[in-house]
Amino acid sequence: MSGYVLRRVGQSLLALLGVSIVVFALMHLVPGDPIRTALGTRFDQDVYEVLLARSGLDQPIPIQYVDWLTSALVGDLGVSFRTGQPVSDALMQRLPATALLAVAALLVGIVIALPAGIVSAVRQGKPVDYAANGFAQVGVSVPDFWYGILLILVFAQILGWLPPSGYTSPLDDPVDALRRLILPAVTAGVVTGAILTRFVRSSVLEAMSADHVRLARAKGMPSGYVLRHHVLRNAWIPIITVSGLQLGTLLGGIVVVEVVFAWNGLGRLALDAVVRRDYPVLQGAVLLIAGVFLLINLLVDLVYAKLDPRIAAS
Amino acid sequence: MRRRSLVPIVVVALGLAACNGGEEVDLGDAADDEALDDVEDAPDDDPEDDPDADPDEAAEGGTLRAAIGGDPDQLNPHTTTSSFAFTVLENVYDTLVEPGDDLTMEPALAESWEVSDDLLTWTFELRDGVSFHDGSELTADDVVASYEFIAAEGDNAFRLDPVESFEAVDDATVEISLERPAPNLLEQLGAFKGMAIAPAEAIDAGTLDDEPVGTGPFSFVSFTPGDSVEIERYDDYWGGTAAIDGVHFQVIPDPGVKLTNLETGEVDWIDSVPPEQVETLQDLDDVEVGQVAGNDYHYLALNHEVEPFDQVEVRQAIAYALDIATITEAAQFEAATPNETAIPETSFWYFDHERFGTDPDQAQQLLDEAGVEEGEITIDLMVTNEFPETVTAAEVISSQLGEVGIGVDIRTEDFSTWLADQGDGDFDGFVLSWIGNIDPDDFYYAQHHSEGINNFQGFADDEVDQLLDDAREETDEDTRKDLYDQAAERIVDQASYIYFYNSDIIEAWAPNVSGYETRPDQATRFRGVSLED
Numbered sequence: 073m074s075g076y077v078l079r080r081v082g083q084s085l086l087a088l089l090g091v092s093i094v095v096f097a098l099m100h101l102v103p104g105d106p107i108r109t110a111l112g113t114r115f116d117q118d119v120y121e122v123l124l125a126r127s128g129l130d131q132p133i134p135i136q137y138v139d140w141l142t143s144a145l146v147g148d149l150g151v152s153f154r155t156g157q158p159v160s161d162a163l164m165q166r167l168p169a170t171a172l173l174a175v176a177a178l179l180v181g182i183v184i185a186l187p188a189g190i191v192s193a194v195r196q197g198k199p200v201d202y203a204a205n206g207f208a209q210v211g212v213s214v215p216d217f218w219y220g221i222l223l224i225l226v227f228a229q230i231l232g233w234l235p236p237s238g239y240t241s242p243l244d245d246p247v248d249a250l251r252r253l254i255l256p257a258v259t260a261g262v263v264t265g266a267i268l269t270r271f272v273r274s275s276v277l278e279a280m281s282a283d284h285v286r287l288a289r290a291k292g293m294p295s296g297y298v299l300r301h302h303v304l305r306n307a308w309i310p311i312i313t314v315s316g317l318q319l320g321t322l323l324g325g326i327v328v329v330e331v332v333f334a335w336n337g338l339g340r341l342a343l344d345a346v347v348r349r350d351y352p353v354l355q356g357a358v359l360l361i362a363g364v365f366l367l368i369n370l371l372v373d374l375v376y377a378k379l380d381p382r383i384a385a386s
Numbered sequence: 387m388r389r390r391s392l393v394p395i396v397v398v399a400l401g402l403a404a405c406n407g408g409e410e411v412d413l414g415d416a417a418d419d420e421a422l423d424d425v426e427d428a429p430d431d432d433p434e435d436d437p438d439a440d441p442d443e444a445a446e447g448g449t450l451r452a453a454i455g456g457d458p459d460q461l462n463p464h465t466t467t468s469s470f471a472f473t474v475l476e477n478v479y480d481t482l483v484e485p486g487d488d489l490t491m492e493p494a495l496a497e498s499w500e501v502s503d504d505l506l507t508w509t510f511e512l513r514d515g516v517s518f519h520d521g522s523e524l525t526a527d528d529v530v531a532s533y534e535f536i537a538a539e540g541d542n543a544f545r546l547d548p549v550e551s552f553e554a555v556d557d558a559t560v561e562i563s564l565e566r567p568a569p570n571l572l573e574q575l576g577a578f579k580g581m582a583i584a585p586a587e588a589i590d591a592g593t594l595d596d597e598p599v600g601t602g603p604f605s606f607v608s609f610t611p612g613d614s615v616e617i618e619r620y621d622d623y624w625g626g627t628a629a630i631d632g633v634h635f636q637v638i639p640d641p642g643v644k645l646t647n648l649e650t651g652e653v654d655w656i657d658s659v660p661p662e663q664v665e666t667l668q669d670l671d672d673v674e675v676g677q678v679a680g681n682d683y684h685y686l687a688l689n690h691e692v693e694p695f696d697q698v699e700v701r702q703a704i705a706y707a708l709d710i711a712t713i714t715e716a717a718q719f720e721a722a723t724p725n726e727t728a729i730p731e732t733s734f735w736y737f738d739h740e741r742f743g744t745d746p747d748q749a750q751q752l753l754d755e756a757g758v759e760e761g762e763i764t765i766d767l768m769v770t771n772e773f774p775e776t777v778t779a780a781e782v783i784s785s786q787l788g789e790v791g792i793g794v795d796i797r798t799e800d801f802s803t804w805l806a807d808q809g810d811g812d813f814d815g816f817v818l819s820w821i822g823n824i825d826p827d828d829f830y831y832a833q834h835h836s837e838g839i840n841n842f843q844g845f846a847d848d849e850v851d852q853l854l855d856d857a858r859e860e861t862d863e864d865t866r867k868d869l870y871d872q873a874a875e876r877i878v879d880q881a882s883y884i885y886f887y888n889s890d891i892i893e894a895w896a897p898n899v900s901g902y903e904t905r906p907d908q909a910t911r912f913r914g915v916s917l918e919d
Binding site for chain 1: 457459460467541543544595610611612613636637638639640642643646647649650652800801802803804805806807808809818820832839840
């Protein structure tokens with residue numbers, strides 16, 4: 073088991089290094105740079121060159137990367153070109169908001185997906201199955217900003233039950249934080265729920281067709297008992313895996329929801345960094361998102377190995 | 387069950403996000419968003435610290451909840467390039483002089499000024515009893531330190547270009563010596579908050595990025611990047627204490643959501659309204675719309691260094707073929723005024739001139755004269771989704787030019803890429819706007835003088851160069867106006883730019899906000915605002 077863990081940690085670190093190289097290269101290959109962008113339309117070549125030299129962006133890209141990596145290894149991610157704020161401060165300021173939203177969205181997704189997926193598998197081919205499939209299809213096809221705007225329209229504008237946007241820290245005001253969390257969490261959660269519903273359904277179906285389940289049925293065991301003890305126990309593993317992946321995706325990928333709901337999270341930070349060519353912030357944000365993603369992946373694998381010892385052995 | 391492999395997707399998604407715009411720099415259209423605010427409707431008191439608010443008479447008080455469409459990069463007026471920063475800083479800092487309601491310069495920190503006969507020495511008398519938010523008195527040294535910093539650092543130095551030296555004659559007197567006459571010196575010092583006066587000590591210590599210290603009606607409290615800025619009333623403000631306790635600026639990037647926040651009473655004021663929403667809003671009882679003709683202009687520039695746009699006939703043909711009224715309507719709905727010249731009728735510098743109108747036959751004839759065959763020209767037209775109206779305008783341009791056999795390839799880019807391509811001259815044409823136009827030296831010289839730093843279209847015309855050089859130093863206002871009129875006529879005639887329209891400034895607020903006025907220079911002044919219950 074420990075060899076397995078070490079191997080997986082090693083792979084994760086390697087992946088992280090790869091990610092940092094790819095992002096660094098991509099960012100610098102895209103036209104534009106933070107100095108040019110900050111100067112905007114009132115551009116002056118002389119001012120530009122002075123600022124460029126001062127920023128170190130006139131150095132060859134490999135040298136810039138090595139400089140960045142050397143600092144990053146000792147925990148210094150640099151400072152934002154745009155704001156002058158240390159990148160690690162910016163990340164830590166945004167991480168809680170994104171983590172809260174991601175976890176809440178995953179919960180919403182699971183609350184939707186577990187019953188919907190299980191019922192639709194058990195009642196395969198029945199109306200409830202079609203309904204669940206229909207939901208899953210619509211859920212993954214319709215873009216999340218559309219749900220977001222729809223929810224704002226209904227619950228904020230028409231009914232006036234919830235505030236339309238914004239983030240409040242639960243530490244400052246738990247009630248307001250919850251009120252502001254609901255709409256974005258449901259928006260992101262519907263999509264997650266739609267994706268998970270399909271996985272839950274197919275996992276349960278797969279488990280239901282296993283020999284031991286058919287045997288249990290043939291023995292005349294009550295179907296609820298078979299479902300709980302034979303089917304779900306086996307179906308859990310892929311469900312946990314996919315839920316973990318979804319959490320990782322939510323942590324990095326709810327940019328649109330964060331923009332619509334003015335949610336001050338990592339996704340918006342990264343988006344702004346892309347738009348402004350704020351290299352250090354983007355590099356830091358991607359690294360953090362990728363790191364968290366890999367960490368969740370790793371944890372999922374470890375849980376997986378725990379649930380099914382054959383995996384670690386192989 | 388694949389389990390790895392999503393990381394590259396995250397990366398690619400972020401990479402792709404590069405094709406999307408945001409707020410930004412010093413362009414025209416800050417156009418969006420609102421804010422929400424967690425302050426509820428509490429009649430006064432900031433949620434957090436509010437040491438010296440609401441002591442005295444402040445019958446009304448209350449915190450104004452203002453929504454802005456993007457977050458300031460930082461809050462140092464001398465170095466920020468974000469229009470959102472200036473929405474805040476307008477209320478925290480002062481300049482020596484400032485634009486009045488008709489945009490002429492009026493006393494602010496300087497109570498009076500004198501100009502020497504040779505027009506090379508300006509002497510400013512500072513207002514008595516002005517204090518910074520840290521309690522220190524404003525002195526001439528602070529003015530000198532501010533200007534010296536600006537002249538030495540960054541992108542506002544051009545405003546002080548004619549200046550030879552700054553001198554603190556005594557505590558209350560500043561003398562500015564010029565190398566050449568600068569009839570627009572007051573505009574350069576006062577029309578833009580980037581020329582703000584800050585304490586010499588804080589400038590030397592380099593602390594202004596984190597701790598703004600001004601002389602304005604509100605003092606800085608806190609800044610949460612990406613989220614909000616908090617300012618509170620400064621009780622010793624020289625211009626009379628503000629009625630409200632403070633302003634909470636909330637960042638709301640999506641324009642529609644910003645509007646919803648205003649309609650639902652989450653915020654009291656929003657920084658801009660998309661033009662297509664204006665009509666709907668005007669029908670609502672619980673929203674006040676402030677709309678004034680702005681000085682911003684929107685235009686098409688062709689690359690004079692690329693054939694056949696180097697031929698004036700071809701540029702003029704394009705001007706004849708376009709119907710700017712339709713372009714205006716499509717891009718801005720009712721919220722703009724078509725104009726073949728740069729500056730609107732409301733400005734002293736307006737030049738009444740209709741050179742082209744819409745005349746496809748004339749366009750065709752000019753193209754024939756220039757020896758251009760039908761279908762021979764395809765314009766590589768660069769626009770940016772940072773400013774969606776440029777994309778809309780490009781679509782109309784494409785269809786109108788199609789009628790005279792000119793093709794248009796619309797290239798929509800994110801703004802950083804756009805700026806890089808503009809700098810490299812990698813375009814046949816682009817559509818953009820220019821904002822904050824008060825003095826013509828500012829908006830003609832840089833863009834149409836052959837030496838101008840923003841002359842990306844590569845316009846070079848001796849006559850225009852001469853007129854702009856002369857006007858730059860001409861101190862008689864009427865003569866100067868006449869020179870700029872001649873320059874404007876020539877710039878339009880030679881189609882250095884093809885001007886489209888002047889867009890309105892549109893803001894909106896709740897009916898309980900009184901004393902606020904939308905200004906043509908987009909200055910967001912909350913010092914006169916009060917909140918009713």
